[in-house]
Amino acid sequence: MSESAEAAATQATSRRWAGRRQLLLNVVAVCGGIALWGAAVSFSRVGLPSPAQVLARAIELIRSGQLLVDLVASLSRVLAGFALGVTLAIPVGFLMGWYPTARGLIEPFVQFFRMIPPLAVIPLAIVTMGIGETPKVFVIFLAVFLSSVIATFQGVISVDKTLINAARVLGAKDGTIFRRVIIPASTPFILVGMRIGLGSAWATVVAAELIAAQSGLGFRMQQAELYYDLATIFVSLITIGILGLAMDRLLLALETRLTHWQERM
Amino acid sequence: MSAKISFHAVSRRFAHQGASFLALDRLSVDVADGEFVTLVGPSGCGKSTALAIAAGLIAPTAGEMIVDGRNVRGPGPERGVIFQQYALFPWLTVRQNVEFGLRIAGRRAAERRATAQRFIDLVGLSDFADSLPKVLSGGMKQRCAIARAYAVDPTILLMDEPFGALDALTRVQMQDQLLDTWIRERRTVMFVTHDVDEAVYLANRVIVMAARPGRLAEIIPVNLPYPRSEAIRLSGAFAEIRNRVWRAVYHQPARPPDGAVQANEKEMR
Numbered sequence: 001m002s003e004s005a006e007a008a009a010t011q012a013t014s015r016r017w018a019g020r021r022q023l024l025l026n027v028v029a030v031c032g033g034i035a036l037w038g039a040a041v042s043f044s045r046v047g048l049p050s051p052a053q054v055l056a057r058a059i060e061l062i063r064s065g066q067l068l069v070d071l072v073a074s075l076s077r078v079l080a081g082f083a084l085g086v087t088l089a090i091p092v093g094f095l096m097g098w099y100p101t102a103r104g105l106i107e108p109f110v111q112f113f114r115m116i117p118p119l120a121v122i123p124l125a126i127v128t129m130g131i132g133e134t135p136k137v138f139v140i141f142l143a144v145f146l147s148s149v150i151a152t153f154q155g156v157i158s159v160d161k162t163l164i165n166a167a168r169v170l171g172a173k174d175g176t177i178f179r180r181v182i183i184p185a186s187t188p189f190i191l192v193g194m195r196i197g198l199g200s201a202w203a204t205v206v207a208a209e210l211i212a213a214q215s216g217l218g219f220r221m222q223q224a225e226l227y228y229d230l231a232t233i234f235v236s237l238i239t240i241g242i243l244g245l246a247m248d249r250l251l252l253a254l255e256t257r258l259t260h261w262q263e264r265m
Numbered sequence: 266m267s268a269k270i271s272f273h274a275v276s277r278r279f280a281h282q283g284a285s286f287l288a289l290d291r292l293s294v295d296v297a298d299g300e301f302v303t304l305v306g307p308s309g310c311g312k313s314t315a316l317a318i319a320a321g322l323i324a325p326t327a328g329e330m331i332v333d334g335r336n337v338r339g340p341g342p343e344r345g346v347i348f349q350q351y352a353l354f355p356w357l358t359v360r361q362n363v364e365f366g367l368r369i370a371g372r373r374a375a376e377r378r379a380t381a382q383r384f385i386d387l388v389g390l391s392d393f394a395d396s397l398p399k400v401l402s403g404g405m406k407q408r409c410a411i412a413r414a415y416a417v418d419p420t421i422l423l424m425d426e427p428f429g430a431l432d433a434l435t436r437v438q439m440q441d442q443l444l445d446t447w448i449r450e451r452r453t454v455m456f457v458t459h460d461v462d463e464a465v466y467l468a469n470r471v472i473v474m475a476a477r478p479g480r481l482a483e484i485i486p487v488n489l490p491y492p493r494s495e496a497i498r499l500s501g502a503f504a505e506i507r508n509r510v511w512r513a514v515y516h517q518p519a520r521p522p523d524g525a526v527q528a529n530e531k532e533m534r
Contacts, residue, residue, distance in 0.1 A: 160350075162348050162350050163354060165346070165352070166346070166348065166353075166354075167354075167365070168322070169342075169344065169345065169346040170342065170365055170369055170417060171340075171341070171342040171369045171370060171417065172369050176369055180354075181354065185356075187356075259356075260397075261355045261356040261357075261397050261399060262355065262399070263355070263399045
């Protein structure tokens, strides 16, 4: 029996080494990419900014506080829409998975609106909700809601029936089965849905700001475009990428923490 | 004394994509209190269906399922069920899995812990009490499931091919451990298997079933003393009973006793 514990330990060690190797390769790849970018700029006549120029502009924008203002504007829209979307999607997804009646009533709407890119709703949102924060948050909310609700619903309907039966024969009634079996068993699905939702939230916020906003990273890029200010566009793009990556990693860490019980391949 | 578990002409018909088929045809069997019976038969003989009906997980379409003199209406903690796929909650540790039923029964934490510990020790999982199921081997998972079923103190254990997914060697060890546990903590056991050796080694009586439709073929008593051991497994008396069960399973009458099956086969098409 200690064999399996030993095997697990050896496996953990080898996995740690494999992890370090991967990280090293990642760093090499990023440095290589930046070097390639620099080389490409200095040899071509496209007029793209070099890494050094972009870095200089980034420092300038950080010093003036401009980057922080834009970042906070975009981030708060994403977080508000994301929080609202997830908060509504989880109960609705559970409802759909648990009660066939609710599923019958809600599913056509979810499936239909899922086919409409959230960005396509922006004109409608601006006309009906004005040009304030509401339409932008609404569109992000919609994007997050639609991806999370499907994931939650999928999670509930794919819970192993044997686990439900095992709970029932131990005396569990519906409420207990829901709390102690359905919720934990569908957590991995919900977290995957949240990660997908976050990705679409970022995509949506930038696009919404490009169309109608007075602040935010998307708005800054749109302004920079008017002045042919490529360095600022680059700074905005890189900021969006880094923020999105950071938030995704945060959710991934949450996922690993909450679903470490899963048997992984 | 009346039987602990009684099947009274229990039938179950399943509907599938417009067609329906008879999974179990008028099964009548009595199991006495404290008895260990095994159900054996080819696939499609309705042995798992019969067990699920006794567990209250599915309802019979005809006949009466009686446990402790009462009609079965859904599952109950007095009937513990052990599944082939273990059905451990993967997000709970061995201890939390074993405590699951006790928690539902509203037992206090100290009592839960003591009871769970007793059964974890009984099945020999003391060193893994705080491990998650993912680090356990198949045999250990099934021992955990047995401890979980025992913990809520059922009077009946219903086991659906519990050792079906284990290798031959582990299987034999698990059989000995199960009998060992059963002798110390005597319960009425119904054990479904497709392994003739297993059926004979464990049981007081072997219930042989026939397929299409699933029905009773023959009940074969096993007059071998407990505790059973390797000596019994290799004895001539064991071989004799085993041969009888084998013939009952593999040389079943080609036609069922009445016309029920022709109608059934038409429906299957």
